[in-house]
Amino acid sequence: MEAPYKIQSEIKKRIIKPEYKFEYMNKLAGETLTHVFHVNLSVNSFNKLPAIVFVSESKKVFIHCLRIDTDMQEDEDLADIDAIKRYQINLFRFVNMLLDDEIQFEILDKGKLPFINQQVLKEYFDYKINKRKQEEEKYRKEQEYKTYLKLKEKFEEDE
Structure with missing residues (x-):
């Protein structure tokens, strides 16, 4: 993502x-x-x-x-x-x-x-106002999960 x-x-x-x-x-x-x-x-x-x-x-x-x-x-x-x-x-x-x-x-x-491309301008404000917060939350969770998997893999290797 x-x-x-x-x-x-x-x-x-x-x-x-x-x-x-x-x-x-x-x-x-x-x-x-x-x-x-x-x-x-x-x-x-x-x-x-x-x-x-x-x-x-x-x-x-x-x-x-x-x-x-x-x-x-x-x-x-x-x-x-x-x-x-x-x-x-x-x-x-x-x-x-x-x-x-x-x-x-x-x-x-x-x-x-x-x-000015009016459709893109509307898309920009729609993303900024409505979608960005949701996307940031999804992105943050995805990054946390990737970090978790790396740590899990490292921990399993150390055992």
């Missing part, structure tokens, strides 16, 4: 459709856009950092963090904001932000994103 965290990790890897690639903003020139989304990204606080997600016809995803306003600067730790603005939001980071509700989409929900 595979460890529950590995199963959950495998499901997580399939959330973004494999044909989509995350690219740097400097590669956006010349691309034909099919979707543009305005989002707010978490900066470990109450306020969100505005960003735009571009999706191209060639199935490339670009994320651009926008400038922050002065009200936000007064309320936030500027080091956090600068770190996020400089940080390239790659595929791995985006999926984690998506699953941890660190991204707020304006006027739409996650279900409208063309690069």
Whole structure:
């Protein structure tokens, strides 16, 4: 039996459709856009950092963090904001932000994103909420039983 965290990790890897690639903003020139989304990204606080997600016809995803306003600067730790603005939001980071509700989409929900496999997203949350605890219990019992058998075998050899 595979460890529950590995199963959950495998499901997580399939959330973004494999044909989509995350690219740097400097590669956006010349691309034909099919979707543009305005989002707010978490900066470990109450306020969100505005960003735009571009999706191209060639199935490339670009994320651009926008400038922050002065009200936000007064309320936030500027080091956090600068770190996020400089940080390239790659595929791995985006999926984690998506699953941890660190991204707020304006006027739409996650279900409208063309690069998200909705069935896998549902499977992930179903596993995380409903099945993982049961799987962990089964896995723990299996590991205990294997340990018991090894100890039993060792004990029998020693006799």
